[in-house]
Amino acid sequence: MNDKELQKEIVYLKNKQNVTILAHYYQSIEIQNIADYLGGSLELSKIAKEESDSEYIIFAGVDFMAETASILNQDKRVLLPNPESCCPMAAYLDAEMVREYKKTHPGLPVVTYVNSTAEVKAESDVCCTSANAVRVVKRIAKEFDVNSVLFGPDSNLADYAEQKSGIKCIKMPEEGHCYVHSQISVDDFKRSRDLIKDGLVLVHPECIREVRELADFVGSTAQMYDRVKNSKIEEDNFIIGTEEGLIKRIAEDFPDKHIYPIREKLICYNMKKHTLELIKYVLENLDDPMFEVKVPSEIAEKAIFPLKKMLQIS
Ligand code: SF4
Structure with a gap:
């Protein structure tokens, strides 16, 4: 099948089975064009929270996005077409590291970029995206009555939020970055x-x-x-x-x-692991557990608070 035929088949299968497809802007144009909703992390988080009609969400993004959708929709099946589509930046920070930072910086709020694992979110006071990081940092610092926050895992976004908010953003860790x-x-x-x-x-x-x-x-x-x-x-x-x-x-x-x-070949190869063929295959095998992203309830119950707090601030 060529791309046009695959797209037609995907649209038919998703409509027939009442499936919602969310796609990030970093997907290929062919995938973007069959999505029900297209956006950046913040818009997709909001849609994932508000989306109530379908039983299944296919998420053409990286793993933390599908995890976020699962946390916000515990009753839905969230499917990642390529289970290997993960964000290397998120891997810079784990929950144990956050616990250590909290021990060495008692009383400071933890702000985590949505590009983080569910376990890291569960240790956080509030999440943020690149669209709202400055506002979130200002708000949480005021709430905690402090001039510094712990911020991870992207050190460049931490630096940007610090510059714009005037609040010190202690990087968790110093070297976290997006290779793109x-x-x-x-x-x-x-x-x-x-x-x-x-x-x-x-x-x-x-x-x-x-x-x-x-x-x-x-x-x-x-x-x-x-x-x-x-x-x-x-x-x-x-x-x-x-x-x-x-x-x-x-x-x-x-x-x-x-x-x-600004330069050629700015490609996130992790985002690009999804293909039209894979999305069609998932639509034909919706109950194959291989594609499902399910955050364990004990983690989801904690991680939902910093996500909801972010959505209130946004
Ligand atoms: S573009 Fe960067 S931050 Fe986004 S998914 Fe790819 S590696 Fe992660």
Whole structure:
């Protein structure tokens, strides 16, 4: 089957069986185009919480996203088409490490990026995404009446949240990073700006500080999308510093704008482990336990609080 035939079959199977497909912007365009909902982590968390109609959610994203959907929907079956689709950044921090940080920094709230395991979330006071990290840090610091928080696992987002909030974000751990965004360098910025002189540079907060400080706009995937969507008529050229799935989405949705990647091959290979073939196979085998992501209830019961707190703040 070619992609068009696979997409047609997937749409037929999901409608027939009342399945919802959620896809992250970093999926291939072919997968994005068959999703019921497409978004960044924050929007997808909200949808996962509010989605009440279907018994099954197929999550075309990485494992922590499917775990979040499972925590927020304990009564639903959440399926990850490729069980090996995981986020290497989340692996920088485990629950035992968080417990140690709490011991050495008593009284400080724990803020964890949603890009973390369910066990880590269960040890946290509040979660955040790249879209709301600054607001979350300010709010929790005020609530705890402190000037510092523990923040993990992305050290670049911690640095960004600290810069913007004025609240010290102690990194859990120092070296946590996203291999996709942290590879964007000052040279990439200069090279693309030399090429497209009036190009507005939009980058993700997971980029290193030196790149963020040169950029015209720093925002989450959805915020970058909206920045182009709401741009002025004279803003023609955009240089985008994030995963190529979002860059392709923006180029397809706004054909009157010129969209350039800040560097070639910004690919999250972990996100790209899902394929149309796998999604079709899952739809034909919805009850195969191999695809189900189920967070144990004792972890989910704790992890739901920091997630709900984040959603209240957002
Ligand atoms: S883009 Fe980075 S943070 Fe997102 S899933 Fe891939 S490795 Fe993890």
